[in-house]
Amino acid sequence: MPLAIITGASRGIGAAYARELAMRGYDLLLVARDTNRLNQLAAALQKHNTNITIERQNLDLANPHAAKMLYEWATSFNRPVDLVIQNAGFGLYGNFVTMPMNKLLQMVQLHVLQITEATRLFLPDLVAQGTGAIIIVSSVAGFIPIPYMAEYAATKAYLNAFSEAVAHELRGTGVTLQVCCPGFTDTDFHHTAGHYPRHTFWPQSPEQVARVSLNALSSRRTLVTIGWQGRLAYWISRLSTKKLLLPLAARVVKPPSSYSHPPSPI
Template sequence: MSRNQHQGLAIVTGGSRGIGAEYAQRLADRGYPLLLVGRDKDQLHQVRERLIRDYHVEVIAECLDLSVAGASHQLFALAQQHKTHIDMLVNNAGFGMYGAFTDMPMSRIREMLQLHINTVVESTRLFLPAMIERRSGAIINVASVAGFLPIPFMAEYAATKAFLISFSEALAEEVREAGITIQTCCPGSTDTNFHNTAGHRPANPLGSQTVQDVVQASLTGLDKHHSRITVGWQGWLSDRFSRFLPRTMMIRMAGNQVKPRTRD
């Protein structure tokens, strides 16, 4: 995709930092006007100012908590205020939780289900019809390699990402002939604030990748209409191991890698 000042809007949820801020930067570099949402007003403002300064594109930054029921309608309404059509939706906002399921506050679990599942499904339902009508557009759903397998001590996180992978891949096939690309981006451990928010960093013997690695693989894949991108060694290992190890053993190994230790 070459730089083009006249394309439609690209929306990035969780555009205030981490992988989302990198999507915002790379899409600004491609000339997209942007709508960025997140909850941290100052961080959003900083990203907005930097992108306007460096890439001379229009950037709208709006505070929006996407873990609240009805947030997808607010996002849709914000996007409709923009004069052009919507070319791209990057459903990236998310957070992790580590620990025993029964230790997790129910309110936090509900937030995760709402943010990772309901908001993404509802937003897709709201934005996709116009893309189909125009026969162009793309949706990137940022899932995780954690969605490849049930993971003890990250049970709800892994399950929400498994849902996203299944949902996105099925939909990608449904709309392929309409000229729409739906991509599931599955990063492994990536250097962001994610693990601080989650309150724990699991054992990571082979290191993490950068946000640049993730977004470059995603957008290069998008140019080629790839519906699934996996970035990092965890996805590669999980794929190879699953060919010859029993699933129960894989789940146990995953749990051992993630399990919080008393030292942490």
């Protein structure tokens, strides 16, 4: 049985990865903070596939020690990890100058520091095995700077650049590093971010994101977009200029003047 670890598995895209991998016969290590949801998901998956084993870990990945704890937990089962899906993330929406400082710092910790450290911890084992993959769930938001989602888009831009460069270094090792860039996906993400967009631009389902991303592993592509919407976003960001795109993005994302930051579950 291959073994996969998924962060942010309690809902949305992470839970969809878990469902898809369970169908493909993977044993699963599921990580998130919401233990009830992880337990419910594990029970549902095991009902359909009694052959797989599922372990769960309650871990706040915005904790500065989280990457090390994640790696130590994953390796405590004394078996090779075949697939590491770094999916946990959250959005922040609104004027940067009024954004809560604690959430801003948690986002850098979760999206940038934790993923960088975990990637550095897991990669040597995968390279020694000569097989396996890491999927980093980023976003089309990383293709251009986005006013009113400034930090979120910047952290995803970091993940895109980081993943593409490291993937290049990994050529010939047998290890794949994929950066998966979904567009607008129908999950709790927007509600948590306090973002109720006027335009949703053909939302994708979390199942579609997980399926396309996992299928793309066989081609070893690094940057994976989802559907025609993703390809369109990619090519617009390549062919257009920031001078044109920034005001357009600002117009689409700009919060109403009455907007205030919602209380955070984090």
